[in-house]
Amino acid sequence: MEKQNVLIIGVAACICVAIIVTLFLATAHPAGEGTPGPENTDADRWKTITDMRGVEVTVPDDPQRVVTISRSLIDTTMYIFGVEDRIVGGSIYEKPIIKGTYVWNGTDYTVNTWIGKILNPELDRLTNVGGFGGPYGPPNVETIAGLNPDLVILRDLGEQEENTGRFLNQLESAGVPVVVLKYPSCYEHPSVDTMYEEIRVLGAVFGKEDRAEEIVETIHSRVTSIHDRTQDIPPAEQKRVLYFGAPTYAKDKGGAGYAFGSGTTEVGMMEDVVHVRSAYTESGRNMISAEQLLALDPDVIILSTWSGYHPPRQLYEDTQYDTIQDLRALKEGEVYALAATPCKSERLEFPINMMIMAKAVYPDRCADVDLETWIREYIVELYDTDEATTDSIVDALMLEYLEIV
Template identity: 70%
Template sequence: MPFFILFSVLLTALLVSGCADTAETSPSSDLSDSSLSSSASSGSDSATQVQYRTVTDMRGEEVVIPAEPQRVIAISRSLIDTTMYIFGVEDRIVGGSVYDKPLQMGQYVWNGTDYTVNTWIGKILNPGLDNVTNVGGFGGPYGLPNVETIASLNPDLLILRDLGDQDEDTEKFISQIEAMDIPVVVLKYPSCYDEPSVETMYEEIRLLGEVFGKEDEAEKIVETVSSRVEFIRSRTADIPEEEQKKVLYFGAPTWAKDKGGAGYAFGSGSTEVAMMEGIINSRSAYTEPGMNMVSAEQILSLDPDKIILCT
C-alpha cells in the first residue's frame, strides 16, 4: 500500500520497551526483552515452544506477550487493524470491535447526484474483517465488551485502544481479561491526555510496531503522517485569527435518524477538534464540550464556513 495514502487513512482511524535476558515458556515469568527459543522433546521430533518477550505499553505497564502473536483481539480497533494491514499481519485478528453487518455502500444522493461511497475503510482494506467475531467495544455500534466471547476465541494477545472516556469500565475489563492470563497491551487515544496531540498517535503506531516486530514499517508510517502534518501546518500557521475558517467536524452515521438527530457534532475537548484547530489552524463551529447529537436546524444555526464529514 503506498505510504502517501496513510495520512488520510490513519487520521480517519483516529479520529493511530523492554529488554530481556531470561528465557521462559510462560507469560507469568518476569522478563525484560525477547527471549525463548525452540526446544526439543526427548525421544521425539523437535517441538517448538512459544517464545515470549516484554513490551511497555502506554500505561507504562510491562506486558509479557508472544514474540509472534497469532490470535489477536483488537478493541476499539480502527488504528489497530489499519496498522496491522500495513504490517501485513491483518489475518491474525480473530476478534474485535467489528460492525457485524455485511459490507455495504452508504447511499448519499444530493441534488440528483449520487455520492454513493463505502464508509467502512477497515473493510475496504481488509475484507476479511467480515469474518472476524465481534467482541464488543467502548463506543460505536458494537455493544459492550463480551468477556465470554473473547475467551472462546482463545486469543494469545488483546490490544485495547483506550478512548479515555470510560476509565472505570475499561479498568474493570482489563482486570477480567488479565485474570484469564490473556496479555493486554493498551494504546491510549489522544483524548486520554489533557492536551490531545497527533504525536500521541505516533506513539501508538510505534508500540504496534514493537508488538509485531515491525519497527521499521512503523517508523515509515510515522514519518509519512508527520510529514503531511508539518506540510499542512507550514501552510496554515500564519492565518490571522480574523481569517480563520469556522469549521464543523461532523459525523452522520446512517443510524443517527433513529436517535432523533442528523448526526454528531464534535466540540471542545474532543481529539478531532483539538487536531483540527492545532493542525489546520481553524476555529470549531461547535463549541459545546464533547460529541453530541444535533438536528439539521442546529447545524444551520451554527452557520459553519466548512463541514468536515468523518463518516
C-alpha cells in the same frame, strides 16, 4: 499381586497429573503489570512492552493469535507489517451494510466499505468480540477466551473509563496479556503525536520497529505539509469552522445535529493542523438545536460521516434543514463534506481528511493540490497498494460529493 496393581495405578495417576500440569504451564499466558512468563518457558519467547498506560506487559516475542479491540488503526497497521493474518477476532461489524440503506434525492450515499476490509477481506470472516463504541456490542471476555489468543490489543477510546477498567481486570485475571493504546481523546489536548506513539507501540509488539517509523514518517510528512501551508494565518484571520454531524435521526430528537467542541479529537486536530478556530467552544460533542446553530454562525461547516454519508447538497436542499437556511455558510456555499468511511477519522488515513478540510477552508493556500492525486499518492506510499486496490479505496471515499473545487 494386589500391591503391585496399586503401585501401577498410583504411578499412572502421578504421570497423568504431571502431564496436566505441564500442559497448563505450556499454554498459560503471562499478564499484568510486570508479570513474568511461565517459569518453564524459554526467556527469549517473551518480551516486556510498556503500553500507553505506562504499564509493563509481558507478551509473546512473536504473537500468533491476536484479538484487536477498536477498529481500523490496529488492523491496518498490522496489514502494513505483514501480520494481518494473525488477527483471530476484533471489533467486527457482523452485518454487512446493504446497498440502498441511505438514499437521499435519488442517490445512494450508503457507506459500504472500510478501508481495512479492502486491504484485508478476511476481516469480514473473523469473530466479533465487541468494542467500546460502535455497532459491535460490549466486549465479551468469554468470546475472547474462546479464541485462545496469546495477545489482546485494546485501543482505549477514553469514553467508558469504568467499563474499560473492569474489562481489563477481567482479561488480566484470566491470564491474557493486554496491550493498551490510547486514542487521542484520552488526553486533555488531543494531538496527532499520540497516534505516532500508538504505531510505535505496535511496532514494538510485533518486532517491526523500523517499519513503524516508516509509517510515522509517511503520515508526519503529510501532516507537516498541511500545517506549513496555514501556520502563518493570524488567529484573528483564521476561519471559524463548525465540525458537524448530521444524522438523519437528529430532527426526531429535536435537534439539528451534533456539534463537536473542545476536547474532541476532531476539533483538536483541525485547530492544530489546519489552523482554524472551532465555532463551537463547549466541551465534548453535543446535540444542538437549529436556533443554537444559527447563533453560532460559522464561516464554514464541515460534515462528518454519520448515519450514512451526508453530502453538502443535503443541507442546501433537504426539507429537514429548512430551519437553518438563513445560515451564512449555507447562503455562501461554505458547506463541505469529509471523505466517506464508516468509522472515526483518526485512522492511518486521517491526513486525507486534514487535506480535504484545508483545501475546503483555505482554497488559496492549497490551489496547487489536486486532491485525488494527493490522496492516491498517500495511499500507495502508506499501504503499497496496486492500482486496482488503490482505485477501490478512492471509490470508498466518495470524493465526488465533497463540493470542493
